Amino acid sequence: MTATVPNDSTLSYVQPTATSPWGTYLSQVDRVVPYLGHLGRWAETLKRPKRALIVDVPIEMDDGSVRHYEGFRVQHNLSRGPGKGGVRYHPDVNLEEVMALSAWMTVKCAAVNLPYGGAKGGIRVDPKLLSQKELEKLTRRYTSEIGIIIGPQRDIPAPDVNTNAQIMAWMMDTYSQNTGATATGVVTGKPIHLGGSLGRVKATGRGVFVTGREAARRLHLNLDGARVAVQGFGNVGGSAAELFAQAGSKIVAAQDHTGSIFNDRGFDIADLVAHVKRTGGVGGFKGAEAIDGESFWDVKCDILIPAALEAQITVERARRTTAKLVLEGANGPTTTEADDILAARGVLVVPDVICNAGGVTVSYFEWVQDFSSFFWSEDEINVRLDKIMTGALKHIWDTADHHKITLRTATFAVACERILIAREERGLYP
Structure with missing residues (x-):
């Protein structure tokens, strides 16, 4: 039988179940609270996205008709830095899924100690049914709609399911055109000749x-x-x-x-x-x-x-x-x-929040390289990635051994402690 998540963790605009993405995330947070000590008073912060944007994405199709698609961008937590997270194009994309993915990005970035918060985006669309020109129109209009909350120091999208380097190039160009200056750091996962990083794809x-x-x-x-x-x-x-x-x-x-x-x-x-x-x-x-x-x-x-x-x-x-x-x-x-x-x-x-963190880690490398306009070799990228991932996993494993908990709960314990320390030290405004 499917259980509902307790009311005090339920937001008015989403009704998660115990097996839905947001419901799964909430249960993971609940399990880690006993290991947060005095920081547990801030745990509710983890259960509420900072900002959720739903946008209409209308485009003119090749046959002259106009279709509307629903787009999302969610910034879960920005206590440790700008939002970071991919954009997926999929017919099943919905707000609850994007919320959960943004929250997992918050945990993932903190688990490997990157100076980012978590974000995620998506459009409910089957991209296989669109021509290349329609896909470009969709991407550019979506980028313009979410442009009010993204930026190199605000929120940095990246590729995800059914998106790629070309999509990122269109997003970067659209944002740059709208702001009047080339901003390579607004997205990661770009083509190499537009400021992308070697080693990012794999x-x-x-x-x-x-x-x-x-x-x-x-x-x-x-x-x-x-x-x-x-x-x-x-x-x-x-x-x-x-x-x-x-x-x-x-x-x-x-x-x-x-x-x-x-x-x-x-x-x-x-x-x-x-x-x-x-x-x-x-x-x-x-x-x-x-x-x-x-x-x-x-x-x-x-x-x-x-x-x-x-x-x-x-x-x-x-x-x-x-x-x-x-x-x-x-x-x-x-x-x-x-x-x-x-x-x-x-x-x-x-768990995913450490196992698949290689992508966001190299996205961080790309972002840093874009700011400095100095690019590393693929061997340097891979060595740095190996060092960060190995070190992060060792710290998580030590935490798991100390508390006799699973790697998932240990990853959340390490990450959530870092997130909530930042939340506590920054304080509440006003």
């Missing part, structure tokens, strides 16, 4: 691999020969799969919106990556057999990487998985009840 997947490598060491799990299943084979899942394959792991199963595939001996990753680039998904890959969607969760594996959308690991799937280690490449892929089941079964979960 940064989130690299972060998943780095945290997975460290977790495997703790579990005494040898990556050489380890069986890996990956849900979502885009920039995150695909990049992580490549790195695990380079470490000797066997990628035995993959799933995305085009289908689910399995090969007990492991895929030829180079062939699979080429197939995905050519066709847009894993479906139809000749180096594997097709399986149905639910069978993916029954595949024998050591490491499971959910790198698609929210709430993919349900109670039932948590009971069935054979994985010893779950690496959350997506945001909020595990429901709260499923998380408890995995913990009870002894499955180690490296």
Whole structure:
């Protein structure tokens, strides 16, 4: 039975359930309050977005008709710095989802100690149904509508689901045209020649691999020969799969919106990556057999990487998985009840708010490089990323060991302490 979130945590404009994105986030906050000490008096701050903007995005279509799309930008918390978070284009985007994603960004940035708050944006649209020209119009109008709250020192968007470097280039250009000066730092994830950073595209997947490598060491799990299943084979899942394959792991199963595939001996990753680039998904890959969607969760594996959308690991799937280690490449892929089941079964979960923080970390590098107009090599980027991710995970793991809590609760404890110290020291105005 689906329970509702207590009224004192419910906002008038959203009605979350225990398994919805915002409901899941609220339950995660509730679990960390006992570890915040005197800072617990500020905990309600974490349960309320600072600012939520809903905008109408009208565009003229190629056939001359006018259509309206609904856009969102939510700034969850700005105590530690300007907002940071992606923009997704998806037909299921809604305010509650964007609120939760912005809140997870707040926690994620604090977990790796970046000087950012959390934000997120999106448009309810299926971008596959739009031409390139319509997509550009949509992006530029959306950017103009949210332009009142974004900026290099206010809120910095980035790519997310169904958005990319081209989308960011249009956003940067639109903002720059509206402000009268080129502002490369208004977005990250841009094309390299427009101030983008080397290593940004694969940064989130690299972060998943780095945290997975460290977790495997703790579990005494040898990556050489380890069986890996990956849900979502885009920039995150695909990049992580490549790195695990380079470490000797066997990628035995993959799933995305085009289908689910399995090969007990492991895929030829180079062939699979080429197939995905050519066709847009894993479906139809000749180096594997097709399986149905639910069978993916029954595949024998050591490491499971959910790198698609929210709430993919349900109670039932948590009971069935054979994985010893779950690496959350997506945001909020595990429901709260499923998380408890995995913990009870002894499955180690490296939570999204640290596992997939590689993307925002390299976005921070890009932002810094834009301000200084001095750019680093890809090797420098990767070394810096590895150092930050490894150090952040060690601190979180020490906290988990000290309090005898899960890595998720420990990550929230570390992050929320940093957020609420900033909130307390800044005080309330007026």
